[in-house]
Amino acid sequence: MRESDVTASQIAFRLIPLGAGESSQILAAAGSADSLRFQAEIWAGDFDFTLIDPVGRVVDPDTAAIDPNVDYYEDALLMSYTVASSFEGEWSIVVDASQSADSALAAIKGIEYSPVFMRIGFDDVELEPSETQRIESVLEWNGQPILDAEVTGILIDPQEIHTDLSLLDDGTNGDLVPNDGIYTAEILGNQRTGQYMVHVHAGGIFGIDQVLNRDGSGVYFVAERPDLELLASDIELIPSTIDDQLKISVNMEFRNNGAAYAESVLVQVIEEETYIVFSESLFVNVAPGQELSLSTDWDVRFGIAEARLGGLVNTLGNLSEFNLADNEAYATLPLSGVEHENDLEEPQPSTEMPTEKLALRVFPNPFTNGTTIQYVLPRSQDIDLAVFDISGRRVRQLKKGMKVPGQYSVLWDSRNDNGQIVASGIYFARLRTGRHQEVNKLMFLR
Incomplete structure (x- = not known):
């Protein structure tokens, strides 16, 4: 059995819808974790985000600034509090959102930071096209198995075709024992040769990528698929x-x-x-x-x-x-x-007034290399187009400055501002003008 080990930093435990007006939600926190993070995201409109701890104390940006046990972070897309001690019990999350807030594009969640351990393994054998083999992922927290987790993965073949994996702990599809913290996906062999890569993750936990190199018929595939x-x-x-x-x-x-x-x-x-x-x-x-x-x-x-x-x-x-x-x-x-030449470095603005507002679109999505971000401007205005990671930190500044009305296309090559290819995961493309803002979720698969 070939194995890889990783100690991950977090596992998400709750996601709650958020709507306009004032609302209050309760999250129950355990005292055995290392720290607790509360995060609120909203992709349209404005909102205020405060906490009430288990003893009734109000936690807001002002109190967080003077409390060494509370770390507050704010960005265009989210607000978050990370609490380092004395957090066991019920927390109230209070959100006061403007009427322009879009409940379909907003959420609040709590993340419990704890020492979670993941091990990925599979037998290093050659498979014939009709034979099956298992990929296993073991999840543990403080030495105890984690049950009822959602464990998923991606299999990438030599030609970068991605196939989703669902690893189960229910005693079926190659899983030997139900509810033992060992999550399994069953795979098939086929004739394609070359390098295969397996990503496995559960919540915020990512295992170390596993690589398979096959010289003969023993390569991996998942279930039936179109050709x-x-x-x-x-x-x-x-x-x-x-x-x-x-x-x-x-x-x-x-x-x-x-x-x-x-x-x-x-x-x-x-x-x-x-x-x-x-x-x-x-x-x-x-x-x-x-x-x-x-x-x-x-x-x-x-x-x-x-x-x-x-x-x-x-x-x-x-x-x-x-x-x-x-x-x-x-x-x-x-x-x-007909041969038709044109300058392709910058999109040509339309001479007609677009009827949509910003109309932010992305294709392909998910993507493995680069993706194109399209948007429409109804009037001349300053724009700010950037890509952010899931924590709200800016990854890449794509466009900034005055633009005339028209339709534009911008390529994001999956690199950050330092020219490095970013990690696989979820990102957000945000287009902001003086009057409006739109956000699209991106999924990058390496």
Whole structure:
């Protein structure tokens, strides 16, 4: 059994919806943890966030500033208190949110910091395509198994295709003993060779990534999945009578060779150099063995020399990227027709007044390399577009300054302000103007 060990710092224990107006929630804290963190997030509107401790003391930013046992943090997206001692009992969380607060985009939660231990293991053996093998994750807190946890993971194959894992402790799907703190996922072998990587996490706990290198037939796969084959494709640039505008004609034929139903297949045209995603898209479902022809026309405002086709597959709740060139890479397809040159370093502002406000959109999402963030400005104004991590700290400043009305596309290459690739996890793209703010959740999978 190959194993990896990690001592994690936190496990989330409660998530509560937040709405406009004053509300009060109660969280029960145990005294055996090292510290306790209360966090409130809101992505639209304003709010105040205070605590009442088990003895009735009010904890707010002013009291936290003079109490060495309370650490207060505030950012554009969240407020948080970390309490280091004397916290056992019931805490009241009081939130006074403005009427502009969006209850669908806000939450408060408590995080109990404790020494949680995770061990990931699997047998280092060769598998034939029909054989199964188990991945195990052991969760312990202060030497005792953690039960009823949600343990999930991601399997990344040599061609960076991601498959979700659900590790269970219920005595099924390869799990030997129910309710023993050992969470298991059953995997299958297939013929694909190369390096495989496994991520496993539970709440805020991340195990050390495990790597498999397979030279023969013994490689890993999870359950059944779709297998889309591109049979034929034709993309043509057509000139338009409107200045600086083209029409893209797309014709495709592909077949699902897999045993699973391919649900919500998303087809979009992406510019090769700057990853500009054109606004129209096409959603289709493909049954096992089905052949499907697609034909559509899209109007675009950017000159391009070639295009790529990519998509997302959602099968039985597992979201995975797929690629339309023998499942190896995004298909780079030459465009016939008119050559049209344009400056692709900065999006071209529209001459028409957009009808939407900021209209912040992201594609692809989840993503493994870079992702494109699109937004629409209805008027000339100063903007601040940045990416934040889940704790509310800024990771990357993307754009800042005056912009004229129009639609814009910005590539985030998964790097921070220091040029380093960020860790896998959840991030937030925030676009702020003088009058408005919008936030989109991002999921980066390495």
